[in-house]
Amino acid sequence: MVTIRDAWRRHRSDLKLNYYDPYENDAVRMAKKPGHIPECQFRELLKYWNFEKFKKMSETNANNRKKLMNPHTAGKKSFALVRNKLEKDKETVSSKDIFVVTRTRKPGRSYKASNEDTTSKIVCACLF
Incomplete structure (x- = not known):
């Protein structure tokens, strides 16, 4: 359906x-x-x-x-599934980890919107 x-x-x-x-x-x-x-x-x-x-x-x-400022790129996959997959690799998963994984764009794929703001937030999240 x-x-x-x-x-x-x-x-x-x-x-x-x-x-x-x-x-x-x-x-x-x-x-x-x-x-x-x-x-x-x-x-x-x-x-x-x-x-x-x-x-x-x-x-x-x-x-x-x-x-919409920071659209996700997870598609139909729920954030709960993303979290479960990350938890298999790490003990603790933070909101930052979920944000980075669900907003990181795939190389070679074209997107409608610019991602400069999201990219800068991902870089900042990875630094801390």
């Missing part, structure tokens, strides 16, 4: 990114609609995306996401 939910969310996000955001109005959006979605369903989707409550929620979520 989780896999289906995640796939559905990804699909909706891709639809909005590719078929809603690039175009100015619904007439153009309907003309450029994806072929695999029936016209009546796509029209309902456009109504939903044009709804003021949705627009406000979307804007609020985008603004909150921009405020």
